[in-house]
Amino acid sequence: MNLPSALNLVEPLDRQTLGERAYARLADLLMSGRLAPGEKLSLRAAADVLGVSIMPVREAVSRLVADKALEVTPNRAVRVPLMSAAQFRDLTKVRIAIEGHAAAQAALHHDSNNLMGIARAEEAMRLESEADVPDLPRAVELNKTFHFAVYAAAHSPILVEIIRALWLKAGPVINLDLRANPDRLAKGDAIHFHAEVRKAIEAGNSAAAQAGIAADIKGAADFILSRGGLAE
Amino acid sequence: MNLPSALNLVEPLDRQTLGERAYARLADLLMSGRLAPGEKLSLRAAADVLGVSIMPVREAVSRLVADKALEVTPNRAVRVPLMSAAQFRDLTKVRIAIEGHAAAQAALHHDSNNLMGIARAEEAMRLESEADVPDLPRAVELNKTFHFAVYAAAHSPILVEIIRALWLKAGPVINLDLRANPDRLAKGDAIHFHAEVRKAIEAGNSAAAQAGIAADIKGAADFILSRGGLAE
DNA sequence: TGCCGTGATCTGTGATCACAGTTAGACTGG
């Protein structure tokens, strides 16, 4: 190991396996709500769309099933799980606890990079939602960007990973709805809470950051529940 | 659906897939620390041991990799991840936050069934650790039983699932060590904290339940860290 | 008209094969 000396900046040639890419693709579909609860997913059809054999898709799906972001029914059919109102309430409570905790940690442990990322993400989403004709899919994406910018500031990879898994479950329910209803975005609740969270984190006020995230999550969840589209 | 009339008590023939069984087996090995960090795992060898082809093992492993309970190195070798001290501290902090939260919820939402389960689990582990020659693997198992009896009392399936994933990561580090060192078990810290947790939950004292679990987790983690076996 | 058998077609699961990349060890040349 004596010679190279020069280019140490060669990144290790990210050899992404097809399975990983398939996973990333499907996970994105779920998180952004383009796959609706109850919707079925055929391995072969998905493989066809992705232009690969079913093997990579199988790996991706088995991961998502492990995360309970997908489920395979006793009748051998893969679909995105239907969520009962009770389950959704449970999920929301857990999200408030964990994401709230992450926001509080972010207020305590952030660095300047984090602040910049959070501020930029907040502004991007604010601009989009104040546009005359907001691009809803883009708003959903920007909302995610903002939240994860906050959580990244907690400097806890494990926490971020857990939250990602939660979003994988919540995405189909929440974002499917948001896509169909510009109303709530226009109302500006999310924008308002996001600003509060940003200011709280900048001020190092962990309790306020936690409360802001909790209010944001609860607001969206109550909106979904009030529309009564959930089973049982 | 008019005719059967007779046996309504036929359980739906739990068709467990080979992949699931392989997953359960490997997950158990990890959680109980029988697979040490850094240890390599060959798909074909594992398939051979389990008496199946490599397909079910592949599914099981890809799930565990998704959970970061296993990892596949850039050189194509699956192994139990090595954990740095920093990562272990992060994991411990997250565990304290989440499992503490679950214990607090358990104190608030438990029912009598839960109390019975918790009391029974606590006693079983106390008896084992007070034996002349404690069966360490069994003690590890009973410790897990107790903790999950507590978390089940929170009545939040999602929370329990998250904690399970955390134990999958912590198992190899913590239980490998515990298996080799009866000292800490004999010292009785865990037993002491468990009793406190049980009493707190029975009394509906959420703060005390949370503190007890936190102390239990922190005690074990500090013990591991003090032995300095972790990298970096 | 209403119901039930039936077969074609689809499902996920599992096994097997092919392949490229890695590793370890014997071997060779200095």
Added chain:
DNA sequence: CCAGTCTAACTGTGATCACAGATCACGGCA
């Protein structure tokens, strides 16, 4: 005795095939 090379045995990944079970539409019987 050590550095280098080459080979043989392994690794996970991906594709393909085989199969049992589920689904659904068609058609005939009541």
